[in-house]
Amino acid sequence: MTSPIYVLGTGLSHNGSAVLLKNGRVCVGIEKERISRKKHDGGNDTLAIQYCLDAEGIKLKDVALVVQCANFDIPNRDRFGGERVFSKSEEPPIIDISHHLAHAYSAVGTSPFSECAVMVIDGCGSPLHQFLSMHPEQEKDINSVFLNQTQILCEKDSFYHFDGQKLTPLFKDFSPMSQVSVNELKLPTTQHSIGGFYATVSHYVFGDMDDVGKLMGLAPFGNAKDFDFEAFEFQSGRVFVKDDWKKHFTNPSNGYEYFKEYFSYYANVAKWAQEQVEKAVITCITNRLEQFPHNKLCYTGGVALNAVANAKLEDAKIAEIIYFEPAAGDNGLALGCAYYGWLDYLNMPKAVHDGSTCFGKQYSEKQIEEALQKDVNSAYNQKNFENEEDLISYCAKKLNEGKTIGWFQSGAEFGPRSLGRRSILAHPGAEGMKLHINRDIKFREDFRPFAPAVLKDKVEDYFESGRNSPYMILVDKTRSGYISQLSNVTHCDGSARVQTVEETWNPRFFKLLKEFEKESGIAVLLNTSLNKKGMPIVETPEEALHLFGISALDILVLENTVLEKV
Incomplete structure (x- = not known):
């Protein structure tokens, strides 16, 4: 059996990241800030690279090629803002590409x-x-x-x-x-x-x-x-x-x-x-x-x-x-570096990308159980769901009652937007919800808007242009008949930064939207990132629990485990 070909891309600008391709497809990717917990963190890439290697279960020797990019620098193999993972090895080879070329390959590789x-x-x-x-x-x-x-x-x-x-x-x-x-x-x-x-x-x-x-x-x-x-x-x-x-x-x-x-x-x-x-x-x-x-x-x-x-x-x-490109900022440089290595340097054929931006590793039920062992978490009501339908039904009912939910599922999104893996979810029309989340959960400025996540086949019902916008990177106008029902996700000028949700790469979030539509008659949820102002989007169960504890979130869903404040 032929061994897979791994290409590692690493971005050492601000908003540093690392991405691993396996036979031309993304198998894992992470922004450094998600691990270091320092917003816009960059420079030394050891944390991000080790995350990728560990998530895939491989060693550095299994990587065929490394491609790197840093603004105003051509990083040394051994050190860059500290010791690097390549310092004790001559392999794999490392090549450098320019900032804009990395941006460009991140787009064509995922397009x-x-x-x-x-x-x-x-x-x-x-x-x-x-x-x-x-x-x-x-x-x-x-x-x-x-x-x-x-x-x-x-x-x-x-x-x-x-x-x-x-x-x-x-x-x-x-x-x-x-x-x-x-x-x-x-x-x-x-x-x-x-x-x-x-x-x-x-x-x-x-x-x-x-x-x-x-x-x-x-x-x-x-x-x-x-x-x-x-x-x-x-x-x-x-x-x-x-x-x-x-x-x-x-x-x-x-x-x-x-x-x-x-x-x-x-x-x-x-x-x-x-x-x-x-x-x-x-x-x-x-x-x-x-x-x-x-x-x-x-x-x-x-x-x-x-x-x-x-x-x-x-x-x-x-x-x-x-x-x-969903990761159009400097967090996407590593993605472009990896695709440059595969397409240009190795001259391998482009593999069709499935459209997902969710490149993070999944945390096991055992890891979630370990995170829950801290005494502080005993104050919450805990439910464990073995049946996905029951979990989805429970969450949809709670959302329709006006509860806020921290939604932690599978591997995290790569890029600046939470798209249903590391999200705060709420009713799009509940009175006062926008102000409540900004002030008491996100701890940020009152004027900041929230995005509507909508079933892809219903987007034209609620929004004038009906754009397909799976990455929350395009705005639309809320139809006048739905302004009240979507008051928490419609901005002061009637605009909305829409996320269209499809089942192919976001199946559980898709099912939740379908169930919420049954409960409320609305195929839309308020969706914002699972973090507070100044904090990177949460990566681990521990970080999700910390945010749950310090904010006014009502419910936290960690895969199949649900915590509710008494």
């Missing part, structure tokens, strides 16, 4: 396409000199304007063609680094990136750059009519961030109380920034597709997590079909 165009837009990619040291054969594809400059340039956006095996760069844009400045509105890395602009405005509004997605949630509360100036300009198909808009923003937030005092002002700023990004993304991608037409597009990079811009991009119909 349903055998051939397509690929767009990468983010905050900052690899420096040009490092890019050329890793991919010298691509120097011919780089505009001489960039090659002749002496200042440091970094990848800003990249456009590729995928032929089913390899990626060919068609248009790569680079930007100089931002200058040292005391200006609050200095872009964090490069001068002219869309992602950098959005992070800068997020910092202005919230005082941090850790969660730029909050800006998208704030924008619907605002009105940009008083901001009659542009943040971006286009020259010869290239996007540039202008400077003159910065003079209009002289009141940066200095904390949450200050933010709340001037909420309307910051909401207006957020609305303006969101609209600017939407226009910039659509203009940039339209330009690339006009130069290099294709009816299938993969879209990735950190900016591709903007669900509002994504929906407008889809509505613009510049491509027949667009695949939005």
Whole structure:
């Protein structure tokens, strides 16, 4: 019997991760933050790699190839922010690829396409000199304007063609680094990136750059009519961030109380920034597709997590079909590294991906029992279900009664969204539920919205466009007749970041939605990540129990075991 071929991808940027392919298919993957419990953790990759090896039950010697990627570095085999797992061995071989190439391969590897165009837009990619040291054969594809400059340039956006095996760069844009400045509105890395602009405005509004997605949630509360100036300009198909808009923003937030005092002002700023990004993304991608037409597009990079811009991009119909990479941020770099190793370096055929994003390991009933042994857990009522139908029926009834449920099932999702494996679930229309979860369970800002998870075949009933959105990465509009029933998952402007649920890779969550529909008449649940503000999504039963204990969650479901607070 032929031994399987394992390829390991490792991302050492912020939001570090590791992914293991087995014969071209993902068998396990994890973001480092889920293990270290430090939000956006990166750097040394030992924790994430060891998790993958242990989950698959293999040793490092069983891995045929390692592909790695780190921004501004080409990591040493032995040490990178500490000792690495490769330090005592010459094998397996390690190769390096650029930041944008890793993003691009993460998209094509998981996409349903055998051939397509690929767009990468983010905050900052690899420096040009490092890019050329890793991919010298691509120097011919780089505009001489960039090659002749002496200042440091970094990848800003990249456009590729995928032929089913390899990626060919068609248009790569680079930007100089931002200058040292005391200006609050200095872009964090490069001068002219869309992602950098959005992070800068997020910092202005919230005082941090850790969660730029909050800006998208704030924008619907605002009105940009008083901001009659542009943040971006286009020259010869290239996007540039202008400077003159910065003079209009002289009141940066200095904390949450200050933010709340001037909420309307910051909401207006957020609305303006969101609209600017939407226009910039659509203009940039339209330009690339006009130069290099294709009816299938993969879209990735950190900016591709903007669900509002994504929906407008889809509505613009510049491509027949667009695949939005679920792990489009830097957590997806390891995924792209692994696929590069399989497809490009080893020249092996692409294996069809099943659409799942759930790459974490499953915890056994024994591990759950061990986690429950702590005395603090004896205060809860515990039920063990041997029959799945009984478990699903019990949970659906409790949700319809207005209870909140921490839902811990199978291997965790890879990427920023909980999709029914590590989720907090609730009734989408129960009065006051949104405020309760934000304040008493998530411990986060009141304005933050929640997503509706809906049965795929019912999405058109509840939402105007009826988009297929399995990764919660596109917004839609709630139909007017369902605003009340879906009040906790419909934002102030009528929008909703929808997750469509199908049985193939989310069977238990699918069954729960079906049963909840029987109980309530609604085929929708409120779904948000099983964590609180500042905490990575829970990975282990112990972490789920900890969150259950410190929050106002009513019920915790650990596989077939149910805990309910007295």
